[in-house]
Amino acid sequence: MTTALWIGTRKGAFTLRPDARRRGWRLSGPQFLGHIIHHVVQDPREPKVLLLAAKTGHLGPTVYRSSDRGRTWREAAQPPAFRKAADGESARAVERVFWLTPGHSSERGTWYAGTAPAGLFRSEDGGERWQPVAGFNDHPMRPQWVPGDGTPDGELTHSINIDPRDPKRLYIAISPGGVFESSDGGADWAPLNEGCAADFLPDPNALYGHDPHCVAVHPHAPDRLYQQNHCGIYRLDRPARRWVRIGRAMPKKVGDIGFPIVLHPSDPQVAWVLPMDGQTVWPRTSIAGKPAVYRTNDGGKSWRRLDRGLPESRAWLTVLRQAMCRDARLSRIGIYFGTTGGEVWAGANDGESWRCIARHLPEIYSVTHAV
Amino acid sequence: MSCTVRIPSPLRSYTAGAATVPAEGGTVAEVLASLEQRFAGIRFRMVDEQSRIRRHIRMYVNSDEVTTLAQPVASRDVVHVICALSGG
Numbered sequence: 001m002t003t004a005l006w007i008g009t010r011k012g013a014f015t016l017r018p019d020a021r022r023r024g025w026r027l028s029g030p031q032f033l034g035h036i037i038h039h040v041v042q043d044p045r046e047p048k049v050l051l052l053a054a055k056t057g058h059l060g061p062t063v064y065r066s067s068d069r070g071r072t073w074r075e076a077a078q079p080p081a082f083r084k085a086a087d088g089e090s091a092r093a094v095e096r097v098f099w100l101t102p103g104h105s106s107e108r109g110t111w112y113a114g115t116a117p118a119g120l121f122r123s124e125d126g127g128e129r130w131q132p133v134a135g136f137n138d139h140p141m142r143p144q145w146v147p148g149d150g151t152p153d154g155e156l157t158h159s160i161n162i163d164p165r166d167p168k169r170l171y172i173a174i175s176p177g178g179v180f181e182s183s184d185g186g187a188d189w190a191p192l193n194e195g196c197a198a199d200f201l202p203d204p205n206a207l208y209g210h211d212p213h214c215v216a217v218h219p220h221a222p223d224r225l226y227q228q229n230h231c232g233i234y235r236l237d238r239p240a241r242r243w244v245r246i247g248r249a250m251p252k253k254v255g256d257i258g259f260p261i262v263l264h265p266s267d268p269q270v271a272w273v274l275p276m277d278g279q280t281v282w283p284r285t286s287i288a289g290k291p292a293v294y295r296t297n298d299g300g301k302s303w304r305r306l307d308r309g310l311p312e313s314r315a316w317l318t319v320l321r322q323a324m325c326r327d328a329r330l331s332r333i334g335i336y337f338g339t340t341g342g343e344v345w346a347g348a349n350d351g352e353s354w355r356c357i358a359r360h361l362p363e364i365y366s367v368t369h370a371v
Numbered sequence: 372m373s374c375t376v377r378i379p380s381p382l383r384s385y386t387a388g389a390a391t392v393p394a395e396g397g398t399v400a401e402v403l404a405s406l407e408q409r410f411a412g413i414r415f416r417m418v419d420e421q422s423r424i425r426r427h428i429r430m431y432v433n434s435d436e437v438t439t440l441a442q443p444v445a446s447r448d449v450v451h452v453i454c455a456l457s458g459g
Contacts, residue, residue: 056381057427057456057457058381058425058427058428058454058455058456059381059382059416059417059425059428059454060415060416060417060418060419060425062412062415062416075412076412077411077412079412079415081415081419081420082420082421083420084420084421084422085421091421091423092421093419093420093421093423094419094420
């Protein structure tokens with residue numbers, strides 16, 4: 001079985017492929033040199049198919065599709081775009097396609113895309129033509145849920161999750177805005193943020209306006225959700241609606257702020273996070289210049305520091321929300337992350353020992369695994 | 372009405388490398404539609420879904436900056452498309 005890491009960067013897409021023992025990694029690319037690549041995602045239903053979200057500094061956003069494992073690409077005939085605004089209505093335009101998620105296993109060819117400004121789009125033909133999900137984009141509460149373009153990178157739709165038992169149950173996250181769920185395939189939505197802190201809001205018990213950084217539904221226990229939020233690490237066991245802050249069990253000096261969260265392929269008790277500095281003006285770099293991944297094996301009751309092989313000090317890494325992933329192994333899993341400084345790190349054996357497998361790349365936005 | 376469109380390098384992947392292409396139309400909107408017909412996808416990279424010229428794109432008809440897609444284009448005019456980048 002082939003395996004590859006797809007690296008989306010500010011200047012193009014790269015791939016890393018390992019040798020048989022996963023000791024040496026061969027870098028290839030760039031493809032789309034000079035393009036801003038936010039996400040490259042394989043279709044688990046048709047593994048030869050990948051979608052790639054691209055734009056440039058001047059050109060509008062688009063999506064490319066490959067049907068030969070990334071050797072050749074073709075642009076979508078109709079990229080994600082908001083509907084034409086009515087007279088007097090705020091006229092939204094997609095500034096970038098930020099996130100891609102394949103649809104349910106029973107819905108071959110269906111994909112979802114999340115954008116900035118916050119929008120949700122769906123394709124039913126493998127990414128060729130995209131339609132707005134009006135149930136979210138035009139929801140009467142959307143102007144309240146999503147406070148507008150108030151952050152430097154704008155409002156982002158990400159973490160699109162589909163319940164593997166039910167193609168109509170969807171979860172999305174808006175940063176900032178919160179987590180939202182739909183039980184009818186996207187026709188209607190409701191906030192799902194109870195229990196999450198929002199220290200930056202006037203009302204600490206607000207129902208929306210939160211800042212989820214990354215949300216993941218467990219693939220084999222889909223009643224369990226994990227969330228790395230701007231204000232902590234959380235777990236939610238449905239049908240409950242109240243998130244529990246499992247990041248309280250992290251060491252106090254480290255805290256529980258970060259961007260990505262990665263789940264184990266089979267064990268719902270296991271998750272990995274990569275803490276960052278969320279103090280004072282939010283440097284978003286490794287805590288005290290000492291990068292580490294943390295893993296829980298008990299659903300967040302305790303966390304174990306994994307830093308063997310990572311720089312011991314003076315390393316100010318930033319890892320964005322799409323830039324950490326796992327491979328397809330069911331045990332001795334490989335964990336991978338890419339930094340905004342252009343390094344890719346591989347953590348063998350569930351992240352127990354780390355090695356830098358690529359450096360000198362452009363600013364890394366996403367690291368995803370493909371088989 | 373036949374005019375010439377000067378294509379900047381970031382968009383030449385759509386025109387098979389051509390730096391100038393002929394197009395038809397009596398307005399900028401019609402010229403862009405003519406381009407889109409020949410080079411599928413090129414319009415959306417320059418103009419958003421609300422028919423606004425994108426923030427870092429400028430267009431000129433001869434030496435007049437395009438402020439509306441309804442701007443007239445005459446036969447033998449040259450439509451320039453400019454892409455603006457800054458920083459790294």
